[in-house]
Amino acid sequence: MKKLLILSGKGGTGKTTVAAAFIDFLNAEAFADCDVDAPNLHLVAGMNTLPERWDYFGSQKAFIDPPKCVGCGACLDNCRFDAIVLRDGICEVDEYACEGCGVCEYVCPQSAVTMSDDVAGEQMLYKDSRVFSTAKLKMGRGNSGKLVTGVKKALISAAPDSELAVIDGSPGVGCPVIASVSGVNLVLIVAEPSLSGIHDMERILKTAVILMAKVAVCVNKYDVCMERWRTSKDIAEKRACPL
Amino acid sequence: MKIVIPVDEKKPESSVCVSFGRAPYFMLHDTEGKTTEYIANTAAEAQGGAGLKAAQLIVDCGANVLLAPRCGQNAADVLNAAQIKIHKAEGLRTAENLAAFQEGKLTLMTQFQAGFHGRQ
Amino acid sequence: MKLAVLSGKGGTGKTFVSVNLAAAAGSATYIDCDVEEPNGRLFLKPERLTSKTVTTKQPAFDAEKCTGCRKCVDFCRFNALVYVKAKPMLFSEVCHSCGGCRLLCPSGAISETEKPVGVVECGESGGVRVVTGCMDLGEASGIPIIKAALAEASNADELTVIDCPPGSACSVMESVQSADYCLLVAESTAFGLHNFKMVYELVRLLHKPCGVVINKADGEYIALDIFCREHGIPVLCCIPYSEKLAWLGASGQIAALADSKYAKLFHSLLDDIRKEACV
Helix, strand or coil: CEEEEEECCCCCCCHHHHHHHHHHHCCCCEEEECCCCCCCCHHHHCCCCCCEEEEEECCCEEEECHHHCCCCCHHHHHCCCCCEEEECCEEEECCCCCCCCCHHHHHCCCCCEEEECCEEEEEEEEECCCEEEEEEECCCCCCCHHHHHHHHHHHHHHCCCCCEEEEECCCCCCHHHHHHHCCCCEEEEEECCCHHHHHHHHHHHHHHHHCCCCEEEEECCHHHCHHHHHHHHHHHHHCCCCC | CEEEEEECCCCCCCEECCCCCCCCEEEEEECCCCEEEEEECHHHHCCCCHHHHHHHHHHHCCCCEEEECCCEHHHHHHHHHCCCEEEECCCCEHHHHHHHHHCCCCCECCCCECCCCCCC | CEEEEECCCCCCCHHHHHHHHHHHHCCEEEEECCCCCCCHHHHHCCEEEEEEEEEEEEEEECCCCCCCCCHHHHHCCCCCEEEECCEEEECCCCCCCCCHHHHHCCCCCEEEEEEEEEEEEEEEECCEEEEEEEECCCCCCCHHHHHHHHCCCCCCCCEEEEECCCCCCHHHHHHHCCCCEEEEEEECCHHHHHHHHHHHHHHHHCCCCEEEEEEEECCCCCHHHHHHHHCCCCEEEEEECCHHHHHHHHCCCCHHHHCHHHHHHHHHHHHHHHHHCCC
C-alpha cells in the first residue's frame, strides 16, 4: 500500500480540503484522518455506514479514593502540575492537568491514590466499499503519536489489498506529525503565502527532511500575496522539493 | 552471540517488524546454544518514550546485536552506550536476516530518526 | 480585563483578532501563548526587547551514591531513565520534570538541575506591551512557558489580550485559566462549526463567559449562526471575507492601523466586549 500524507505546519492552509479532493479524484479506497485533536475529514468523507468504535487508553491518571483521603495535602505539595486541589477537606485530582507521573501515589501516607486507566479518546473505523480510519482525542488530553499510530495501523489491517491510501495529517511539528510521517511514501505540504504561513512551512519542511521523508509542496490561496508566493517557491527550491 | 530482531509474531516464520519501539515482540537468538526465544515488548503500549523502554529491554536481555529496519535516535543512544551493535535489516524475513548478518552482509545502521521531541 | 482569544480550528484568525484588538486599544498588553508557533510578534514587531529563559527541573545523578537499585528507572512513567553500564542515563526531552525519581531514590543520589525549555520575550510596539512565549523546538510541553508568559500580565484595569494556541488540548486550558472573558473566533464553514463546538465545550467546562467573532464571513453558511442563537452565545462581530484583509495579513500588517474602516471595527468590538464582560 502506498501512502500519501498531507501536512501543513500552520493550521487552516487547506490540508483537509486537498485530502478530500484527492480522495475523490483518485477514487481512493483507503484513507485516514490523523489530526486526532481536531478531526475534520469525516465531515466530507461521505461514508454511509456507522463506524466500529473502540476506546483509546492514554497514560494512566491519578485517582484519589475519597473515603481513604484524610486531607493531609502531601499529594498537593508534591504535584508539579498543579493538578490537585483541596476541597471540603479532601484532595481531588484535576483530570485535565494530571500528567500521570505517579508522584502522588508514591507520597500518599494513606494509600488513597491509585493510577488508573484513562480513556483518552476514541478510534473509529468505517467500512463500506471504502475504508476510513479516524480518531478523536478527548479534551485536554496529551496528544501523542500512539493514537496516530493506532489510526494508521487500523487502516492498514482493514484494507491490506488497497494500492493507495490518502492520509490527512495534523498541524504543527510535534509528535502526532512525526508519528504520521513514519512509513509514508510521500509527504505533501500544503502551504499558504502569508508571513505566518511561510514561517511555519519552513519548520514543517525541516522536520520532514530530518525524518527522511520524500516531500513535495503545494501552495494554496497562492494569489493572496504574490510576493510571499515567490518566497515559498524559493524555499521549496532551496530544499530541492518539487512545488 | 545474542542477536535481537523485532518481529510481528511469536514464531519462526514471523515477518520482521518495521517499527522498533512498538514491535509486539523481540526475537532473541543465541548463536552458540542455537536457541531462540521471544520477549513480549512491554514498550509497545507506552504513551511516550517507547524506543527508550524497548532499548532497555534489549540491554537487559543481554543482547550483543540488534537487526532492525529502522531505529530512533534515542534508542540508538542507549544501545550505543551499552555497546550493542545495530545493523540494518534487509527485507522482512527473520531467517534470511540472521543468515545475512552471520555472513557479514548487513551494514551498520547510520541514520536514525528523531524521536518525539526531535531536535533540529 | 484579561481577554483570551481562542478558536479550536487553526487559521480562523485568532492572532489577527488579538493583535488588532491590542492595537486598537492603544494601550494594552498582548501575550502570545501559542508557544509552538508564536506569530503575533511578526505583526506587532516589538522593540526594546528583553528576554527571560524559562526552565524546568531535571534530575542529576551522583555516581558515587548510586547503588544501582534501578528504582528510579522502574518508577519513571515517561521512560526518561534507562540503566546502562551500571549507571542511570537521562533522556531529557522525554522527562516531564515530575521530581518523582529524586523523591524515591533510597540513597539520595538524585539532585535537580535547571534545564532551559524556552523563553519569554517582552517588548514595546506603540502603546502595546508585547509578551511572547516561545518554546524551544523539541520540548515536551509548552505549559511552563505559557505560565511564565501569563505571569507578565498587567494587574491594572488595562486590557490584556491572550492569544491562545489552536485546538482544545492542555495548553489551551492553561492559557484560558486566568481569563475574565473568552472571545471565540470562528469561521463560517462546516469545518469551522465542527471545531467551534469543541472549543465552546472547553470554555463552558471552565465556566468562562464568552462571545463570538465570525471571521471571513460571506453570509452563505448559516449553521454557525443558528448554533450560536440556539445556545445563547452572543455573536459580537461579523468580519466579512475580504481579499484586502487577506493581503494585509499576508504581508504582516495590522489592519486596525492600516485602514480606518478596520480601526473602527475593532474599537467597536472592544466596546462590545467590555459591555458583555461588564468591565
